[in-house]
Amino acid sequence: MVLIWAEEKEGILPRSTLEVLSMGKKIAEPLGEELGAVLIADSNRAAGTLGKKGVRKVYAADDPALRDYRTEPYTQIFTSLIEEHHPSILLLSHTSSGKDLAPRVAARLNVGLISDCTQLDLQDGSLVATRPMYTGKALAQVTLPAEMNPKIFTLRPKAFPASEKEEGGECEVIIVEVPQLMARTEVLELKKTPKGSLDVAEADIVVSGGRGLKGPENFEIIEELAQALGAAVGASRAVVDAGWRDHKDQVGQTGKQITPKLYFACGISGAIQHQVGMRNSKCIVAINKDPNAPIFKLASYGIVGDLFKIVPLLTEELKKIRD
């Protein structure tokens, strides 16, 4: 069996789960294996959706105490499921929970783990993972021994296509016994980022501003452009360190490494640490008054000019074509 972790939020499967699901299906079919999913939540209402998307067995642990992700109870559920059902492959998303859980499970079961994969290929019946190293300055191809089960992989969000198709298949829901919950950690609170502020790591379009903006108040023109595009607002480290923007919006090596389909760098020089955060965007637009700014080496479309002129004009033009 190929087993995936179907992370869910309030009954909804986020895009990262749909990506893991589609990859699981893609691997299970040629291997002639069944696709199973682990669903840990306060209810198993997402099971139906999983069935429609090709999952044949859903191992559901539903208990109010499991609503918030916690390392130890989740590790217990996964390890006992794996010991009972012996999946050959386990796929998780490289999310905050996936990153926290996968090494713990691998260490407990004494099996191998390859994390942050951006590609998985079946070669002669075994999986070869491709993953970035040196913050994307190189790519490594890595494998795990074929005879070792399960082989665990975490998949970088947005690097794989999400499963879209609904096929209307049936799935069996197997209720998993919830173990005696270890209480060494306790979730006191989940502080949500206010609505309306799109996460740079999740948005399809990101408009970022740098020190070229001159001051925090000028980010208004960046926000207006972002709004016209339905985009998230990102930032370089220079402006985060200056306190103009929040760290959660920082793009780069010590911020987020993102892969939107469209990225705007406005008044950002394109230092190597910024580049590693955005170089895998599908399309990159750079606006900078310095023709020698390194960002132009990455740009799909480069504009040498004053961002205070270009950005508002662009917002206007986009609004025109919308109306």
Add this chain to the structure above:
Amino acid sequence: MKIIVCVKQVPDTNVFIKVREGGDGIVTEGLAYVVNPYEEYAVEEALRIKEKFGGEVTVITLGPDRVVEAIRTCLAMGVDHAIHLPESDDELDPLATARVLTEAIKKLDYDIILCGKHAVDDGASQVGPALAEYLDLPQVTFVRKIEIAEDGKSAIAHREVEGGTQVVKSSLPAVFTAEKDLNEPRYPTLKGMMAAKRIQIQILNHKDLGLHSLKSKSRRLKLLPPPERPPGKMLQGEPEEIVKELVRLLRDEAKVI
């Protein structure tokens, strides 16, 4: 409080990385190395906890001889003790690395173990949780704030998750992994550097740790340079024309809006 910080030395993030002909590694001649950026936060946090509660801070580094430089940097920041595990950090995968670190840590007393969120060379994010498992400790990963209770028996940490912050209480001892902005790391002082020279770095090798046939489970087949980006277009003309052209290209050529 006894605090252990696992510190990795990594290639300077400012420099260009070149993949060796044949794809079996990177060109290391002339490469500059630094303390992994996330460990700067971890060391700083350890020092702050020590300053508040008393105790001592020990750094442990696994890697070849060059890592002594990273250890000295940490000592110059104010770390009390250091252990060097001489191993090739390129041959051990993160889980095997965690195994070796575990055996060294088992020889020590500890209340808190700090790691970085990930090492910027392998970017794995595995060592912290694996250590916690091998040592049978609770873990809180990707933390941007740690508050130790007055009695030193528990801590409340803020961990960064998608769409928000999870506030987690954990008993101690525990493993924490540091996210950026956990604090503002201090710079090593000249005085600190002089003092650091006098601190003896303890060396523990495989034999001392009773590890004999430790092998990595994952196997790297090949290292490749990243794919080249296709050449871009520079748009020229009056701002009004450029903007019109850009919108057209984004719509009709790139098909992204």
